[in-house]
Each structure stands twice: as C-alpha cells, then as structure tokens.
Amino acid sequence: MTGTLLTEKNLSAQRPVLFRYALLQLHDRELADDVVQETLLAALQSASDFEGRAGLRTWLIGILKHKIADHWRRSAREASVPEFNQIDEDDGETEQDEFFMSNGQWNGGPKAWADPEVALKQQEFWAIYEACQNNLPPKMAKVFMLRELVGLEADEVCQEVGLSEANYWVIMHRARLGLRECLEIRWFNNTKQEKHHA
Amino acid sequence: MHSCRDISILVSQGLDKKLSWRERFTVRMHLMMCTRCRNFQKQTQFIRKAARHYTDGLQSRLDKKS
16 A cells, blocks of 8 residues: 555645646636535545555646546637647757857846846736746746646656656756746846835 | 856756755855856746746736636
C-alpha cells in the first residue's frame, strides 16, 4: 500500500489548487467550485483506482480535466480560454536568443524598476500584465500559469504538460525573461516617474 | 566564469527548487558585482508576487460579476 490515503481531509487540502486550475479555464467562480466538488466526489468513489505513485494532485487534476471537458461538451459554447486545453507543439525554444549576446552577457537586460510595489495597486498595470502574460507563446504561457497562477510544483507541471525537467527549466527561464522584458518596456519604462505620488 | 545567462538560469531555477549550496554560492558571488542580474532576481520575485495578485484579482472580479 502507498502512504497517501484518500481521506476527506487529504482531498480537501487539494481544493485550493484544483479551484485555481478550474477557475483559470472556466472563468466562473461558482462553476469552478462545482467542478472541483464533482472531482473530489468522483475521487472518493473511485478511490481504488488511485495508484499512489502518480501523486494525489496529479491524479485529481486528471479527473478535474475530464470534468471540465464534460462541462464544455454540455454547454455548447466555445471555451473562452482555449490555450489552456489544447496546445500545439509551438514551444518557445528557438535557438535564437534575443535576451543574451553570444558570450552570455545581457543584451540590454534588466534595468532598475522604480517602485514595483506601487504598480500592484494600479488598475492600468494589470491590463499590461495580462497582455504580457498572453503574449507568451501558448505552451510557455501554460507552463508559467500552472506554476505561478495555479501553484503546482515544478514536477507536477512537467507531468501535466508532458515536459522533461530540462525543458521545464528552459521554458520557465524564457517565460520569466519574456514577461520581465514586456513589463519593462510597456510599464516600467513608460510611466513617468512621478516623484510625488501622494 | 559564469555568464549572466548561466546566472539567470540559476536564479530562475531557484524560484522552483532549492539550489545546491554551490549553486547558491555561485549566484551570490555573481550578484555582488552584477547589477543587471540583481535586477533580474528582484524582478522575477516581483513577477511571482504579481502572478499571485493577478489570480486573487481574477477571483474578486468574478465575484463582483456574479
């Protein structure tokens, strides 16, 4: 027998992660709640299918994906967040590296950002943030979102997307470089440095 | 010598797993003398924070809608 028991407590501990996963795809809080609940109930019913080696969360996300797919099938309308479900093999792993020069030094590279904390409180910042996040190539965006928005661990993301660990490091590195650069160009370089924000 | 590319890879990895003692040492040595890599580290930490806020914000926007 494996160590992980399918108790109600163990299952509901996974609820926040499952909820965020569902929310990012469904964009509806109530619906996400429902789907997660269905998932956990289904998990309890098919507890005997659980083979501990996959990891509880990975197994639950597998069920959750089915539940979400069921939902889309039932409601004929199209998924409003399509990238998340089916991703073609784009990958952002071009050989060409625009972030660094051939000797590995920064090409341009990170400038100092004035008061990033203030940005978090500004509505306009979030529009830029969202645009930058959506600008990443689809697969990269998915990997990034599973890690930073949903909160999966790196190895869980690899399982979920079918990535090797080496690929994961490359993709996350590039995602962070890309997002950073986008924010710098579109926000931190653009905002006039108001020296006197009230 | 480690290039800024190498260091930024380690900095990024450090957000997703615990680096070895040696790796952490290498990064800290480099950061002592490299402003841009220091900025990169600060900014990737900020991006992590922003991503969390974004998820929270998404949840509350959806709350208001319903």
